[in-house]
Amino acid sequence: MISKRIIPCLDVRDGKLTKGIKFKGNVDIGDPVEVAREYYEQGADEIVFYDITASSEGRNIMIDVVKRVAQTIFIPFSVGGGIRNVEDMRRVIMAGAEKVSVNSAAVDDPSIITEGARAFGSQCIVLGMDVKKVKVSEKIPSGYEIVIHGGRKYTGIDALWWAKEAQSLGAGEICLNSIDADGTQEGYELNLTSLISDNVQIPVIASGGAGKPKDLADVLTKGRADAALIASMVHYRTYTITEIKQYLKEHEIKTRMLW
Amino acid sequence: MIAIIDYKAGNITSVACALQNIGEKFIITDDTKELERASHVIFPGVGAAGDAMVNLGQKKLDAWLKDWIKAGKPLMGICLGTQIILDYSEENETNCIGLIRGSTKLFPADLKESGRSLKIPHMGWNNVELKRSHPVFEGISKDAEFYFVHSYYPALADDSVVLGVTDYGIKFCSVLAQKNLVAMQFHPEKSGRPGLQILRNFCAWRGNDL
Numbered sequence: 393m394i395s396k397r398i399i400p401c402l403d404v405r406d407g408k409l410t411k412g413i414k415f416k417g418n419v420d421i422g423d424p425v426e427v428a429r430e431y432y433e434q435g436a437d438e439i440v441f442y443d444i445t446a447s448s449e450g451r452n453i454m455i456d457v458v459k460r461v462a463q464t465i466f467i468p469f470s471v472g473g474g475i476r477n478v479e480d481m482r483r484v485i486m487a488g489a490e491k492v493s494v495n496s497a498a499v500d501d502p503s504i505i506t507e508g509a510r511a512f513g514s515q516c517i518v519l520g521m522d523v524k525k526v527k528v529s530e531k532i533p534s535g536y537e538i539v540i541h542g543g544r545k546y547t548g549i550d551a552l553w554w555a556k557e558a559q560s561l562g563a564g565e566i567c568l569n570s571i572d573a574d575g576t577q578e579g580y581e582l583n584l585t586s587l588i589s590d591n592v593q594i595p596v597i598a599s600g601g602a603g604k605p606k607d608l609a610d611v612l613t614k615g616r617a618d619a620a621l622i623a624s625m626v627h628y629r630t631y632t633i634t635e636i637k638q639y640l641k642e643h644e645i646k647t648r649m650l651w
Numbered sequence: 652m653i654a655i656i657d658y659k660a661g662n663i664t665s666v667a668c669a670l671q672n673i674g675e676k677f678i679i680t681d682d683t684k685e686l687e688r689a690s691h692v693i694f695p696g697v698g699a700a701g702d703a704m705v706n707l708g709q710k711k712l713d714a715w716l717k718d719w720i721k722a723g724k725p726l727m728g729i730c731l732g733t734q735i736i737l738d739y740s741e742e743n744e745t746n747c748i749g750l751i752r753g754s755t756k757l758f759p760a761d762l763k764e765s766g767r768s769l770k771i772p773h774m775g776w777n778n779v780e781l782k783r784s785h786p787v788f789e790g791i792s793k794d795a796e797f798y799f800v801h802s803y804y805p806a807l808a809d810d811s812v813v814l815g816v817t818d819y820g821i822k823f824c825s826v827l828a829q830k831n832l833v834a835m836q837f838h839p840e841k842s843g844r845p846g847l848q849i850l851r852n853f854c855a856w857r858g859n860d861l
Contacts, residue, residue, distance in 0.1 A: 393764065393818055395776040395796060432843075437776055462668045468798060468841050488664040490800075490841065512662075513698050515772055515800045564772060564800075593760075595770045618770060648776040648796040651843045 395648045396612045396640070397437040397619035398633055399597060400626055402427060404473075405444050407453035413627050425460045431626070432465040434633035435651045439465065440493070440567070440621060443473035455487050462488025472520055472567075478507050485512055493567055495520035496540040499547055499554075502561055509562030518597075519563040523551045523584060524571045536584055543571035555588045566592065567621065569599040577603025577624060585615035597621055605631060605639035612645050653677040653854055654689035658712055660696035660703040660731055669840035673851045683715045691854060692719060694834075696731030700755065700803075701743030703735055713748045720750055720832055725858040727787075728834030733827070734805055736834060742803050751827060751834075752808035762820030769820045772802045779815040779825050779837070786859070787833045787852045788814070788826075795845035797837035799825075805836060831858035 403410040404424050412420035413427050421427055428439050441461070443454045451474060458471060471484045472493030481492045492512075498505050498519055508517045522543055528535040536551035555566055568588050570581035580601045589596040598617035602608060608620045625631050637647045655666055657679045670677045678685060686692060694716065696703055707713045716736070719726060728736050735747040740755035747755070762769040776796040781788055804823040807813055814833070815826035825836045833853065839846035 393777070394769075394773065394799075397775050462664060463671065466665075466669055466672065466841060466843055466847055468800075485662050486664060488662075488668060490662075490665070515697070515774065565774065593768075593771055595772075595774050616767075618775065650792055650794050650796065650845070 393646060395437070395646045396617075397597075398435075398608070398636060398640075398647060399438045399440055399619055399621050400431045400436050400633065401440040401442060401599070401621050401623045403442050403444055404454060404457065406447075406450040407457050410444065411627065414629060424457055425464055428461050428469070429464050431633060432467060432651075434626075435637055435648065436467065436633050437648055438467055438619070439469040441469065441471045443471060445474065455483055458484055458487035458489050470518055472518070477504065478511050481508050481512065481516070485516060491516050491518050491565070493518035493520045495522065498558065499538060499540055499549065502557070505558055505561040505563050509564070514562050514564035517563050518565045518567050519555075519558040520567045520569065521551060521554060521558075522569050522571050523581075525581075525584070534587065536587070539571055543574075551584070552587060552591060555592050559592045559594050563594060565595045565597065567597045567599055568617075569621075570601060573601030574599070575624075576601050579603065579607040580611035580615055580617075580620070582610060582615040585611055585617050589616040589618070595619065605636045608636060609640055609643050609645055612640070652689050653691045653693060654686050655679045655693045655695060656686065656712060656732075657681050658696070658703065658706045658710065660698045660706065662697065663695050665838070666693060666695050666729070666840045669847060669850055670854075673847055673854070675850075675854050681710045681712065683711065686715065686719075691725045691727070691856075693727045693729065693853075694732035694736070695729040696735070698731055699742055700731065700735050700740035700745040700747065703731055704745050704747060707735075707748070716748055717750065720830075723831050723858055725853065725856050726832050726834075727853050728832070729840070730801060730836060730838060733834035733836055734803055736832070737805055737807070740803065750832060751812060751829060753806055755803045756806045757803050758819070759821070764820055772800055773804075773819045774800045776842075777817050777819065777825075777837075779817055781815045781826070782813055785814055785828055785833065786856050787828070787849055789852055790848055791845055797825075797835075797839070797842040797846060799837045801836060
């Protein structure tokens with residue numbers, strides 16, 4: 393039986409974590425490779441790196457980070473942020489990442505999904521979706537709209553339609569982020585997650601709102617997510633990944649317990 | 652020395668990183684003369700069967716693999732490298748290398764587990780139930796999980812070649828072994844410590860199935 397995946401997400405700018413993470417001895421660690429190693433040791437099933445670098449110089453630093461991560465941890469990891477074309481994807485994949493995620497670039501030009509899938513296989517292409525709850529309308533029948541630029545710009549695209557469209561274009565997985573829940577630490581958006589997960593055949597990673605282990609239990613059962621993305625709750629050391637997995641095990645949710 | 656066959660089927664960086672981590676010397680090549688110098692060969696691959704067979708044929712690697720197996724030297728297949736050593740793949744309706752009798756099939760669309768539909772691809776961590784012991788799986792706990800990502804699975808003609816099975820709505824052959832050949836559907840190079848242990852065992856293996 394397949395396990396549910398627990399996936400910490402690390403934001404990187406110019407090769408450093410945007411927010412230092414305190415581990416052993418309470419020392420602020422800014423190196424994404426060191427933190428990735430720590431999460432690997434704690435039992436992370438996969439790691440997501442989100443590169444918020446603006447400069448092309450910073451992008452080269454990110455490629456170096458990816459190479460070092462690939463030499464350090466032996467679980468899959470993906471890289472998103474700033475992927476605009478197949479050449480950007482190739483650089484990240486050749487450096488050792490399993491997957492790349494595209495978000496606003498795919499909204500601007502959906503063919504990047506098809507081209508990426510053709511070049512590297514669907515399993516490499518993750519569609520990142522930022523979603524806000526809106527009033528149900530003719531244009532947005534699901535009541536969930538795709539937003540870009542960190543939630544500042546509404547696109548007029550229905551989230552459910554976009555998820556199905558991305559699947560048919562060749563995306564291998566969806567990382568579904570609720571902008572409404574993001575940062576609240578009050579739980580994932582369960583309705584949104586189950587709506588998308590029930591209507592696509594590809595795996596769905598739930599993102600946004602995780603604050604405690606029960607939130608993960610809920611989204612992996614009621615939300616029907618295949619995986620759960622976490623950030624603050626482990627970055628601030630409120631919980632370790634090991635503790636979260638132990639909680640899930642006690643609640644009869646299967647995750648990988650041996651690593 | 653270990654050789655990783657590079658036939659332009661996906662990324663082999665992670666296999667190389669894993670071998671580096673366990674301290675094995677290796678080369679990455681598509682040149683059969685280079686391959687002859689190796690003690691062990693790893694045949695990885697991600698992507699589609701059709702393109703993979705075309706690329707292998709151009710470099711005469713399909714014929715070379717048959718000779719390598721006849722010579723009794725250790726070979727490890729990974730993911731697509733496991734699927735295309737069978738006779739045939741439903742993916743792109745492709746005639747494959749034929750080291751092992753059987754064919755690679757697409758997961759049925761209506762897979763279910765506890766009444767709920769399962770996703771395709773089968774992507775994530777899953778168990779392997781071993782049918783017997785094997786030197787390459789020595790020291791691996793029965794609770795260990797491995798990283799899978801695939802939409803097609805190996806269906807063997809001869810059950811005795813099945814070394815391990817995995818449950819994903821159906822029970823499919825996730826590891827096969829015959830004499831000096833061992834091949835797995837999951838990615839040992841991405842399966843944490845148990846995966847690295849399998850690679851380490853393979854590199855120490857003489858190619859006997861005892």
